[in-house]
Amino acid sequence: MNVNPTTLNRPAEAGPLLEALAALVGPGRLVVEISEHVPADLPDGFWGRLRGLYPGVIWAQDDYGRGEADVLRLVSLDPDWVKLDRALVLAALAAPAGREWLAWFADWLQNRHGRHLIAEGVEEASQAEALAALGVGAAQGYLWGRPCACLRQARAAADTGAAG
Numbered sequence: 001m002n003v004n005p006t007t008l009n010r011p012a013e014a015g016p017l018l019e020a021l022a023a024l025v026g027p028g029r030l031v032v033e034i035s036e037h038v039p040a041d042l043p044d045g046f047w048g049r050l051r052g053l054y055p056g057v058i059w060a061q062d063d064y065g066r067g068e069a070d071v072l073r074l075v076s077l078d079p080d081w082v083k084l085d086r087a088l089v090l091a092a093l094a095a096p097a098g099r100e101w102l103a104w105f106a107d108w109l110q111n112r113h114g115r116h117l118i119a120e121g122v123e124e125a126s127q128a129e130a131l132a133a134l135g136v137g138a139a140q141g142y143l144w145g146r147p148c149a150c151l152r153q154a155r156a157a158a159d160t161g162a163a164g
Contacts, residue, residue: 102136
């Protein structure tokens with residue numbers, strides 16, 4: 001689930017939703033993806049407070065490599081998962097220096113810090129194979145399937161505020 005963390009800072013609103021979703025998917029299976037549009041100047045202790053408010057939530061930093069403050073967010077949020085932005089993945093795979101950085105980042109994040117890395121936007125088997133060879137632990141994209149119509153309808157309803 002993608003969420004802006006300022007929404008999560010309102011427990012009266014976000015708490016019941018997260019509790020219902022956690023009950024639906026089971027303990028330790030709810031992943032909250034933090035948007036790349038998060039302000040870099042959140043108050044000190046913000047991420048720790050969120051982790052305290054919502055124990056058992058798995059945190060993911062979405063679209064890493066897209067925003068100008070991604071490294072700051074990575075260090076302060078200390079997410080369980082980091083999702084590499086599609087544009088970063090494609091650029092890294094296209095150049096030797098990019099592949100070298102990707103292998104280093106995968107090792108640093110996964111092996112040295114015990115976090116998970118997922119590459120977004122994988123559309124070809126050759127991309128998936130290259131990412132696996134570089135040590136990237138997971139990937140997602142159209143190679144494995146497209147969003148189903150029910151998800152598009154749910155998004156459209158959410159965007160318009162419609163129910164049912």
